[in-house]
Amino acid sequence: MNPGIAEEKQTGTANAPKLLSFVVPCYNQEGLIAETLRSLNCIATEHRGQVEVIVVDDGSQDNSLAIINDYIQSENTGHAWRVIHKENGGVSTARNAAIDAATGEWIAFLDGDDLLAADPVPYLQQHALASCLVFSIERFGGSSSRQRLHPPLARSRRELLDCLTAASPFFTNSLVFKRNCLDKPFDASLRYLEDWKFWFDNPRIFDAMASVDQVISLYRVHDSNRTSDFAKTGVSRRQVAQYFLESGLHDLTTKQRNNAKIQDAIGAILEGSATPWGTFLALPCSPVLMAKFFVYFVMRGNISWIHPFG
Numbered sequence: 001m002n003p004g005i006a007e008e009k010q011t012g013t014a015n016a017p018k019l020l021s022f023v024v025p026c027y028n029q030e031g032l033i034a035e036t037l038r039s040l041n042c043i044a045t046e047h048r049g050q051v052e053v054i055v056v057d058d059g060s061q062d063n064s065l066a067i068i069n070d071y072i073q074s075e076n077t078g079h080a081w082r083v084i085h086k087e088n089g090g091v092s093t094a095r096n097a098a099i100d101a102a103t104g105e106w107i108a109f110l111d112g113d114d115l116l117a118a119d120p121v122p123y124l125q126q127h128a129l130a131s132c133l134v135f136s137i138e139r140f141g142g143s144s145s146r147q148r149l150h151p152p153l154a155r156s157r158r159e160l161l162d163c164l165t166a167a168s169p170f171f172t173n174s175l176v177f178k179r180n181c182l183d184k185p186f187d188a189s190l191r192y193l194e195d196w197k198f199w200f201d202n203p204r205i206f207d208a209m210a211s212v213d214q215v216i217s218l219y220r221v222h223d224s225n226r227t228s229d230f231a232k233t234g235v236s237r238r239q240v241a242q243y244f245l246e247s248g249l250h251d252l253t254t255k256q257r258n259n260a261k262i263q264d265a266i267g268a269i270l271e272g273s274a275t276p277w278g279t280f281l282a283l284p285c286s287p288v289l290m291a292k293f294f295v296y297f298v299m300r301g302n303i304s305w306i307h308p309f310g
Contacts, residue, residue, distance in 0.1 A: 008084045008101070018080065019050035019124060021104030021179070025094035026112035027058040030067055032220075037071050039115040039218075040079065047121040048078035054098040055081070055112075059088030064112075092186035092194045095172075099185065107179050109172040115218040120176050123212050131208040132177035134170070135216035149219075151175070153211045160206050161250055165259035166286035168196040173217040177205045192229065192236035197243060203250070234270025237263060258282040262293050269296045 022040065026033050043051055057065040065085055072081045084097055091111075099107065106124055110116055117138070127133055139147045151174045154160035163169045172195045184201040186194050199205070241263035244252065252260070265279040275297060282290075 008082065010080070010082050016080070016103070018052045018104040020052070020106045020108060020121060020176070021098070021102035022051065022053045022116075023095055023098040023102070023107060023109050024053060024055045024112055025058055025091050025098070026055060026060065026064050026068065027088065027091070027094070028060045028062045028064060029112040030060070030062040030064045032113040033064050034067050034071050036110065036112055036115060037068070038075075039117070040110075041077060042116055043079075043119045043121065045078060047119060049080075050121060052080040052082060052102070052104060054084065054101055056084045056086065056094040056098050058086060058091065058094040090188055090191070092188040092190065096185040096188070099179070099182070102179060104179060106176050107182075108176040110217060111173065113220045113222075114173055115220070117215050117217050120216060123214070124176065127210045127212075129208060130178075130210040131181050132175050132205045133210050133212050135174050135176070135212050135214055137171055137174045137217050137219050138215050139219050139221050141220045141222065148215065149174070154206050154209055157203060157206075157250075158253070160203060161252065161256050162259075162286070164196070164200050165244055165252070165256040165263070166289045168193055170195070170199055171219060173219065175205070176216075181205045181207070190236050190239060192233045193240050194236075197240050200240075200244065201249065231271050234267040234272070237267030237270060239267075241267060255284045255286070258285040259289055262286075262289050266293055266296050269300050275300075 024036065029036075037053075037055070040053060055068050057068060065083075068083055072083065082101060084101060086094070086097055095109065106120075108120060118135075120133070120135075123133055123135075134151050134153060136148055136150050139149060149171070151170050152163050154163055181204040182202055183204060184198075186198050187201075188194075190197060241260045244260040244263075245257060250256075261282045262279055262285055265275050268275045279293065280290075
């Protein structure tokens with residue numbers, strides 16, 4: 001059992017290898033976790049025997065763990081359930097613990113406050129040779145109207161790195177990928193944007209990428225958390241950008257390196273640090289990213305309306 005894991009419970013035929021492992025991290029989400037687990041019932045009854053759901057309670061201090069266990073015990077869903085209870089270490093450690101425990105050929109993420117919107121199993125069967133499937137998702141909640149988001153389709157390693165250095169283009173719950181394409185775990189030192197570095201560290205996920213025109217999940221927006229997270233997000237953005245530049249994992253083009261330099265400058269603005277004027281000379285680069293940097297630069301000190309994860 002992994003360090004930090006205090007307890008693991010299984011129900012159903014969890015020891016049998018599955019087609020799909022759903023990873024559901026949860027921390028202090030007693031008001032939402034039951035709705036999240038209930039949303040998994042959109043998986044067709046005949047497909048549930050091929051699915052395991054691994055719920056990781058990351059040391060919640062509320063009633064989340066009790067609600068998780070009560071739901072699983074009272075609802076005969078047909079899923080194979082695994083519940084891992086561990087000391088608090090952050091969402092990255094929770095996802096890593098679930099991935100270590102997973103038996104599925106495919107991995108899907110669903111955070112403890114989001115909702116599954118469609119059954120992914122038929123698409124996995126249709127795209128058996130793919131390394132990952134990219135779905136649309138919808139944002140909902142907060143003061144924003146419902147919005148459908150379409151993650152990009154990368155047809156080559158260069159396109160992938162163009163995307164990843166210019167933005168954090170994939171939500172964790174918009175991709176379903178082959179478990180055997182993983183090379184590195186989530187970085188537990190990152191407080192935010194941990195998924196951005198995860199995609200960069202695991203490029204084999206995207207080697208045979210297929211796009212599916214289907215909303216797979218609903219991503220819940222919490223407006224109350226956004227403004228207070230800007231400075232912390234800036235720190236993580238700088239960590240990720242500097243990792244892109246220094247890791248040597250990929251042979252970045254000049255454009256991709258300039259993208260990373262601009263991301264570092266945006267992170268500096270978010271955390272309230274000085275930003276060098278020379279950033280405007282980082283060319284060639286993504287024009288959209290440069291325009292975003294210009295907005296951040298002009299609006300510094302008054303950027304609460306800009307989404308910090310964009």
